[in-house]
Amino acid sequence: MLQLKNVDVCYGSFKALNNISMTVDTGELVVLLGANGAGKSSLFNAISGLNKPSAGDVEFEDRRLNGLKPNAIVSGGVVQCAEGRKLFPHMSVLQNLMLGAYVHRRDRAGNKQRLNEVLELFPILEDKAQQPAGSLSGGQQQMVAIGRAMMSRPRLLMLDEPSLGLAPLVVKQMFEIIKQINSLGTTVLLAEQNAFAALKIADRAYVMENGQLVMEGDQETMLGNEQVRRAYIGA
Ligand code: ATP
16 A cells, blocks of 8 residues: 655655665554654655655655645545644644644535544544534543544554653543544554554554664564664663
8 A cells, every 4th residue: 555665765864764664564564663863754755755856756545745735645544643732722622633624625514524534533523513623631632533534534544742741641542543534434644652552453563763663563573572672661
């Protein structure tokens, strides 16, 4: 479904991504592990069109994404839920969710159906629909951010650090919902520092260090790998 071939991204003279090649297959839940500054967000931005690769190719469903504008990439089925939620705090929860439906604005019936599906995933948001998004708890705001991304009807959903700053119980709930989104048919690429919880729901994972992918494996291999355990799980 998604294929990166020898992708480089530079910020001035600094090479943030170095020769990245990776794949995500239809239906998979793939995790990208890496410490702060490893390059996870740079990689996501290279896929979603916010960063322009200085070398290499990004392909989605056999279509080249390099050079396309971010809104064209969203319309094409690749949606990023950025680190830090980036909600409009003074707008209501419902208005924030509906912003995600902008790319399908002519399909009112489809958007209504999608909204119902999103509210089924996050029932608490139905009670909070008219409240300003900024008045919600951190976990609930993260739900709005993921819900808004789902309103764009992605075939590939990229989630950048969705558990960041959340209480442990909420983190657990968040990972359950991400797994559910994947089980319902959306392919997921998940960048996380919360390695253990992320690997527990993953099919496969890549490890990124200093802008390079240094390891790849399925869930079992990664959870059993001594180096991964020491560096990312702390056990
Ligand atoms: P984090 O989880 O902290 O966001 P990350 O793994 O997502 O980390 P990136 O944000 O992709 O990492 O950053 C990779 C490297 O690129 C870091 O050294 C960072 O300082 C640098 N970097 C990121 N954005 C820019 C930018 N706009 N200009 C210059 N350097 C940048």
